[in-house]
Amino acid sequence: MVHIIHGLPAGMEAAAAALYWEAFGAKLGKLLGPAERAERFFAETINHSSIFAAVEGSTLLGIAAFKDGEDGFCSAGLQDMLRHYGLGALWKMIPLSMLERSAPEATLQMDGICVSAAARGKGVGSALLKALYAHGKAEGLSFVTLDVIDTNPRAKALYEAQGFVAISVESTSILRPLLDFSEATKMRRPL
Numbered sequence: 001m002v003h004i005i006h007g008l009p010a011g012m013e014a015a016a017a018a019l020y021w022e023a024f025g026a027k028l029g030k031l032l033g034p035a036e037r038a039e040r041f042f043a044e045t046i047n048h049s050s051i052f053a054a055v056e057g058s059t060l061l062g063i064a065a066f067k068d069g070e071d072g073f074c075s076a077g078l079q080d081m082l083r084h085y086g087l088g089a090l091w092k093m094i095p096l097s098m099l100e101r102s103a104p105e106a107t108l109q110m111d112g113i114c115v116s117a118a119a120r121g122k123g124v125g126s127a128l129l130k131a132l133y134a135h136g137k138a139e140g141l142s143f144v145t146l147d148v149i150d151t152n153p154r155a156k157a158l159y160e161a162q163g164f165v166a167i168s169v170e171s172t173s174i175l176r177p178l179l180d181f182s183e184a185t186k187m188r189r190p191l
Contacts, residue, residue, distance in 0.1 A: 002061060002124060004131045008051040015060040016051065017042035020073060023114035027149060031092050032085075041084040045076035050111065052131040054124045062115035064128035066135070067103055072111030101147060108136035108191070110146035129162055136191045144191060147184045156185065164189040 008016055017039040021028075025035060032038040047065075050072055054062040065073035081089035103109030110132065115125045136144050146164070148156045164187035171183050 002054055002056050002127065004127050005053045005055055006131070006135065008046060008048045008053050008063065009055065012053065012055075012060045013043040013046050014039070016046060016053070016063050019060065019063055019114040019116060020112060024112060026151070031096060037084065041076070041080070042074055044084075045074045045080050047071040047073060047075040052128050052135070054115070054119070054128055060116070061119040062113070062124045062128055064113040064132050065111040066132060067101075067109040067111055072109070103145060106142040107188075108132065108139070108141050108144045110144060125158065126162075133191055142191055143188050145186060145188045147186050150183045150185070156187075159187050162189060
């Protein structure tokens with residue numbers, strides 16, 4: 001039986017980092033890769049409280065991250081970046097900061113949803129989204145927002161089916177060679 005838990009259970013950091021990298025590695029690969037380094041970085045800097053985890057027994061099936069204050073899935077600062085990427089972290093910080101999103105007032109900002117290949121199509125993603133919606137309502141928020149990139153039309157279709165509507169589109173412009181996508185669509189859904 002699948003359980004949705006607020007907070008990533010201890011000991012599941014490596015599994016969560018691997019899921020996150022599987023979902024977002026194409027987007028972040030040139031900035032945070034290779035995979036082994038990125039997964040280690042994320043495993044050590046996960047913001048446990050900003051995650052809903054889908055767990056079956058001792059297996060992590062999926063995660064949904066949201067902005068918890070300033071931090072989302074990852075709570076890394078400059079010291080963490082330097083520890084994992086050395087002085088190369090300094091040039092990475094600028095494009096990474098340009099990807100950061102803050103939630104408008106009364107809004108829950110999603111920071112990624114990932115479901116393991118074995119659990120896809122079994123309602124895990126929908127259950128994680130429902131947990132995010134319930135959390136936002138409990139916090140007295142009115143909307144949930146997310147950004148979806150143009151190279152992920154399946155995700156956009158899922159969000160539209162969940163009631164999200166596009167509210168703006170932002171070009172990656174000069175960051176395109178680093179990100180491997182051209183634009184991101186901001187989507188919003190009432191809670």
